[in-house]
Amino acid sequence: MTCFICVTCGTQFTDSAREPERCPVCEDERQYVGQGGQRWTTLEALRATHRNHIEAEADGLLGIGTEPAFAINERALLVHSPGGNLLWDCIALVDDDTVARVREAGGIRAIAISHPHYYSGMVEWSRAFGDVPILLHAADREWVMRDSSVIDYWDGETRMLWDGMTLVRCGGHFAGGTVAHVPHLHEGRGALLTGDVIQVAMDNRHVGFMRSFPNYIPLSAHAVRGIATAVASYPFEAIHGAWWGRSIAFDARAALARSVDRYVAALEGAYDGA
Template structure:
């Protein structure tokens, strides 16, 4: 049976001869169903037309994206460490060359998606790489489109994946929206991989926070204040977002604090 991929968000459905009538990710008010209606494409139809592209962002951090882009167009980030490798976020397609290359690098110990919009091909990646655990916040399990025995729910606000690699549940975009703290990143100053739990914006050195980015639904001031307080407890100097141009190379902790203050001020004025 084929793997059906939502054309709008890249989510994989449970295996079936026919695509499902709805995508629960796109039906949610944080995403959208296009004017032309829900559409799916079989994964097999993409094999000859789409590939994974790699780029090294810094030592031991590799970006992997699908070209041409599918759905939201986010990238996955592969963190290499002496204790094992971790995949942050996921993409809708995994090609054979990428699978082989990851295995040559020692495989991965865990897949850690930031939130449901980037679950996409997480089960395919897990199975292709040997049944890798998929670590999902318990709060977001209702958004899983393709169930798997490899999904391992976690509770609370903090979960150590490997030494020096820590998940932090911040909420905001989704109740389980998370960031990944990579303590060895940024030359040992620490890097935060954020997906779009916080969105790096075009203005240099700023981020923003939204309940829905495509539909421009803001978060309340109290939520932004809470998130900023949590982030202030994490040591980091750099932020990597979900797309190639989403980077704050240094001073990122101060950037988050300053951005939260501006957001709250605008809401409360």
């Protein structure tokens, strides 16, 4: 029996004797099945051809991403915290070298994930660090392709963690779309870890909001305002998105506000590019 991994989205499925017939995550309108059709790999095959690159994103924040690029190519973030480290979002590949390096950095107390596109190898990561809990919003439970007793399906609008950290349900991209507020990052000025629920733009001065990024399906103005409202009460200096180099390190609250205004104006036909 093998836990096959979708090559397009990186989701690992429950163990089976043969490749799954389909990937519901990719067949959903927010993702896609590649032009070559559905393809599968395994963790063992991935370990033979890929490695994980680990480097600091900010003081107390390590990025972990796979080289060469695989699937959606997000990178996870390891948050150093006095009460235990949080792994934010996840990737498909975990190997002995990665486990050793993360243990050197203090290990993992829990895993929290922004939305289903980054569930990837979450159960393998949990097992590698002693069956640590995986925190997922219950609204997205249907997208879990490999269930486990270590998954904690939380409900409601917020989930308090330790050391003042909070998971905040924003919705938008997915019904349970979540960001993490980490108050002690950036010298106590705070940061949001957002995956692509709030996606940092290429200019690192704005953010974007989409139902589907690859298929260019926008969110409604109502949904975007709802995201902004969900995080309005949390102090933050920075926003760290889903990919390497996608971070706003200063005055991120203002960047979020002007991005919401620009997005809504564009939807309403009031944006002239100024």
